[in-house]
Amino acid sequence: MAQAKSMAAILEFLSKAELLKQGAEARVYRSNFLGRPTIVKERFRKQYRHPLLDEKLTHRRTVQEVRSVLRCRRAGISVPVVYFVDYTSHSIFLEEIEGSSTVRDHIASAPRSASCEGLEPLAERVGQVLAKMHDEDVIHGDLTTSNMLLRCGPEDGESELFLIDFGLSYISALPEDKGVDLYVLEKAFLSTHPNTEALFERLLKSYAVSSKKSAAVIKKLDEVRLRGRKRSMVG
């Protein structure tokens, strides 16, 4: 009974909110919650999945996302604040990072637009942030340039880099898992932004310098790269 009531309340709230986008995982809304600009991430039911599978997956991902975000926050990594979680509608209420845009958009529009951050310093910054996250043993699981937000600071101030979308994340200390995490980013990076190999190298160098356990991770990354399917294992 209580479940149905809270579900209805959330849906009522969302019906008045502004739908920002429908990602692969969830609908993202913008609204106001307890006086603060809020993003609501609603993992709606995927009709193509069997209901039992859908429920298990959706619940697991909601829980994983919230746990990882909190863990990152405690480690000092910039992530949105979690205001509220509802497990009936699988909705997460998060701080809205106002005035930001995705790293993907920044890279895609450079050098035509005057971005607040040049591409190379941006790549270095991403490397640093990921190093910090991995040192915390958080594996993001879905690293892409669409899952990183850049908020430009005041005129000559520091811009802030946020990580979002921790639905596929988990905790692991294994260099293999961190290497795969970087590999997922590398593939997403290079397929979305063609001809940016040098930029990604910059990112990796910055990661290697910033992380205390990077040597093993980079070694694993090299191994995983060779493992790609239908790829000649020579050289």
Add this chain to the structure above:
Amino acid sequence: MTIVIGFEGSANKIGIGIIKDGEVLSNPRRTYITPPGQGFMPSDTARHHRAVILTVLKEALEQAGLRPADIDCVAYTKGPGMGAPLVTVALVARTVAQLWGKPLLGVNHCIGHIEMGRLITQANNPTVLYVSGGNTQVIAYSERRYRIFGETIDIAVGNCLDRFARVIKISNDPSPGYNIEQMAKKGSQYVELPYTVKGMDVSFSGILSYIEEAAHKMLSSGQCSEEDLCFSLQETVFSMLVEITERAMAHCGSGEVLIVGGVGCNLRLQEMMGVMCKERNAKLFATDERFCIDNGAMIAQAGWEMFRSGQVTELEDSWITQRYRTDEVEVTWRD
């Protein structure tokens, strides 16, 4: 007017097809089918291909009503695939090319599937899900390459299904995947199986080893039927495929999906993908078994595109390779 003949035999299907400016003139094919519980081995498969290829070649020409002189180009599968069968087919392609005095073209098998899918469905610029016994990739075209956005990090989904079929001795005629599909329709109980999506990639070896081990226990304890296992396996692996396709679409801002490859014949997969597309106002494109399953015409079609954009494969470069990435090819026929 450009007429291309295509030779395909990278797995257990041997097909030869002829395309004339977007029209499929002929597309005969034979499949090497093994007894239940057995997969197909490279040398046996090559032996099968050797035995039938000249018959299939004759059929292709006769059904198209053409003579060798009418052909403009001989296309063949350069890779990826199984070594011995690839060699067998390439050898015949090279020989006829020299006999008929026609240029050769080595084609990437995956690109053959994509170009055939584009031709048949007229999809504009879709996110492509290429799923077969040997390959599982999510591909999108960008700046002269078919870029791989997501793929399996271990085995292909078709391979997972085929190997499961062997565990419970499902017939391989006409194909294990088809028979799993029919049995799944009669299944109703969903059995929880491992679900592994890593970013835009998927992994099937975990679910395969789980089900290989657990199947006999679950069946003998009466917990579920073979039909239930087929049903549960399909629901799980297809959900994984739909998920990574949707992620790629969201990332690229794409509104079209094209499914190609043998597993693309599966109507349940098409149905699930259709539901996902409907939810995002996207369009789904799929082909039927004539073109989903490996065939010669798809190689001819890709060859047609390559040939018309000025590509040719010299004899000394007409080798085959078991490993050939989709994104290695420069797509000179699109801008």
